[in-house]
Amino acid sequence: MSEIVLEGRNLVRDYHIGGGLFSSGRVIHAVKDVSFKVEKGKTLAIVGESGCGKSTLARIITMIDAPTAGELLIDGDKVDLVKDGLTPEMRRKVQIVFQNPYGSLNPRQKIGDVLGEPLLVNTAMPTAERRDRAMQMLLKVGLGPEHFSRYPHMFSGGQRQRIAIARALMLNPRLLVLDEPVSALDLSVQAQVLNLLADLQDEFDLTYVFISHDLSVVRYIADDVMVMYFGEAVEYGGRDRVFSDPQHDYTKTLFAATPRADVESIRARLARRAA
Amino acid sequence: MHLLEIENLVVEFETAAGPFRAVDGVSLHVDEGEVLAIVGESGSGKSVSMLAVMGLLPWTAKVTADTMRFAGRDLLSLSAGQRRKIIGKDIAMIFQEPVASLNPCFTVGFQIEEVLRVHMGLDGKARRARAIELLNDVGIPDPEQRLGAFPHQMSGGQCQRVMIAIAIACNPKLLIADEPTTALDVTIQKQILDLLMNLQAETGMGMIMITHNMGVVAETADRVVVQYKGRKMEEADVLSLFEAPRHNYTKALLAALPDRATGDRLPTISSIFNEDIDGGAPA
Numbered sequence: 175m176s177e178i179v180l181e182g183r184n185l186v187r188d189y190h191i192g193g194g195l196f197s198s199g200r201v202i203h204a205v206k207d208v209s210f211k212v213e214k215g216k217t218l219a220i221v222g223e224s225g226c227g228k229s230t231l232a233r234i235i236t237m238i239d240a241p242t243a244g245e246l247l248i249d250g251d252k253v254d255l256v257k258d259g260l261t262p263e264m265r266r267k268v269q270i271v272f273q274n275p276y277g278s279l280n281p282r283q284k285i286g287d288v289l290g291e292p293l294l295v296n297t298a299m300p301t302a303e304r305r306d307r308a309m310q311m312l313l314k315v316g317l318g319p320e321h322f323s324r325y326p327h328m329f330s331g332g333q334r335q336r337i338a339i340a341r342a343l344m345l346n347p348r349l350l351v352l353d354e355p356v357s358a359l360d361l362s363v364q365a366q367v368l369n370l371l372a373d374l375q376d377e378f379d380l381t382y383v384f385i386s387h388d389l390s391v392v393r394y395i396a397d398d399v400m401v402m403y404f405g406e407a408v409e410y411g412g413r414d415r416v417f418s419d420p421q422h423d424y425t426k427t428l429f430a431a432t433p434r435a436d437v438e439s440i441r442a443r444l445a446r447r448a449a
Numbered sequence: 450m451h452l453l454e455i456e457n458l459v460v461e462f463e464t465a466a467g468p469f470r471a472v473d474g475v476s477l478h479v480d481e482g483e484v485l486a487i488v489g490e491s492g493s494g495k496s497v498s499m500l501a502v503m504g505l506l507p508w509t510a511k512v513t514a515d516t517m518r519f520a521g522r523d524l525l526s527l528s529a530g531q532r533r534k535i536i537g538k539d540i541a542m543i544f545q546e547p548v549a550s551l552n553p554c555f556t557v558g559f560q561i562e563e564v565l566r567v568h569m570g571l572d573g574k575a576r577r578a579r580a581i582e583l584l585n586d587v588g589i590p591d592p593e594q595r596l597g598a599f600p601h602q603m604s605g606g607q608c609q610r611v612m613i614a615i616a617i618a619c620n621p622k623l624l625i626a627d628e629p630t631t632a633l634d635v636t637i638q639k640q641i642l643d644l645l646m647n648l649q650a651e652t653g654m655g656m657i658m659i660t661h662n663m664g665v666v667a668e669t670a671d672r673v674v675v676q677y678k679g680r681k682m683e684e685a686d687v688l689s690l691f692e693a694p695r696h697n698y699t700k701a702l703l704a705a706l707p708d709r710a711t712g713d714r715l716p717t718i719s720s721i722f723n724e725d726i727d728g729g730a731p732a
Contacts, residue, residue: 223634362705388635428635433667437688440667
């Protein structure tokens with residue numbers, strides 16, 4: 175498929191910091207000249223360490239922040255937040271799932287209301303229909319009808335991340351931005367959530383932007399990989415190309431730093447240790 | 450004789466719904482110069498069992514064991530005062546959140562020197578010299594200057610280095626690292642693990658690495674204990690654990706690693722391992 179859902183052209187985001195009566199401010203270049211394209215139904219993974227600008231990029235893609243320069247195109251339409259503002263239609267198209275499921279759900283809101291809220295804000299749907307949709311989505315992400323009127327604290331981390339995913343899907347988005355969705359989860363729960371994401375992608379033909387620092391997860395889920403370092407995209411290409419033949423030094427460092435859990439590496443390490 | 454020897458450790462918490470068993474009959478031992486990894490998911494009791502060794506559990510916890518012996522001394526029969534002489538000196542611990550485990554109100558220099566004052570009884574000059582030496586050992590550049598820094602002025606990786614400096618300040622015989630790299634980036638994780646392994650090899654201390662990350666286990670451990678819901682599932686040396694796991698839970702844990710994935714879906718723990726703790730035991 176060749177339909178481009180998301181495209182960034184030379185995106186730049188600067189933050190102006192400080193600057194008072196007696197000092198001039200500084201400018202932080204959080205994202206420098208980043209370009210990318212994502213086809214429908216594919217997954218672009220953005221990899222990098224804390225402070226490399228990957229979350230700033232996620233904010234630009236989800237239209238929370240406007241880029242300082244450059245163009246963002248969603249479904250081929252140019253997005254200009256400063257001039258046109260944000261229409262409900264655009265908000266519907268792009269949704270985000272945050273890293274920490276403990277922080278991203280309102281502790282005083284029942285799950286049914288959590289899921290209904292995107293519809294309440296963005297559509298004129300009647301209450302009964304909102305409830306029906308919320309219930310359907312709850313079942314879709316692997317939770318039960320009994321969870322509908324419970325509060326977030328009654329759920330485990332994995333269940334909460336399912337709720338956050340369900341909430342993001344309520345508006346039938348085209349594009350889902352996943353900001354470290356599994357890094358707070360246990361290994362077994364991580365596997366369940368990754369499987370859920372893969373199932374949902376197949377079912378709704380979703381496009382993902384998957385932000386992570388865990389290379390083994392990226393290798394498993396991504397079609398394309400972009401490696402960011404100090405705001406720059408130092409490496410961008412298909413998954414197999416990036417993993418088999420990394421070009422940039424930073425990418426190589428990143429691969430070398432990832433712990434290896436295969437038997438040969440363990441044997442090599444034990445041999446080094448014995449020597 | 451083992452450095453640390455635990456036989457049939459049980460930790461129970463009193464709750465409104467009756468006693469809750471967080472650790473259920475765990476036995477393990479560590480020798481000098483050995484790295485033992487305790488691996489398990491959250492709620493497997495891996496941290497609680499080590500906190501029980503350290504005596505850091507709240508009074509609501511009921512700790513019982515047939516044996517809990519460190520370097521020939523029975524930890525359970527020691528008085529609180531005697532125990533405090535061992536904790537922090539001969540047994541040291543590093544925690545998961547480096548930024549949260551340092552006191553934000555004091556400089557890192559003060560916090561390192563505090564350990565030296567309490568346990569080693571060094572005078573001010575010697576403490577300062579030793580603190581600089583320790584910061585140097587853990588790879589913090591410009592240690593004289595950094596002694597005066599507060600935790601918030603340092604990055605997470607540097608805070609963890611300071612925590613390690615505090616832990617190794619009194620040349621412990623046993624170092625317990627509780628998820629030391631979970632909150633850190635991969636490149637920093639690599640640096641911290643390398644640092645810990647180098648220190649361990651230099652000093653020959655025993656080390657217990659608590660983690661949920663199989664990659665960290667593969668990179669550090671000599672021997673591995675796998676825990677699940679407070680019970681020990683499997684114990685093996687690291688190579689045989691990864692090569693031929695015997696217990697179903699270990700198999701499931703390894704299969705859930707994304708780097709071992711073969712199909713387009715990951716096998717989940719529950720699909721392989723039906724919470725059937727005893728049924729999965731090796732024949």
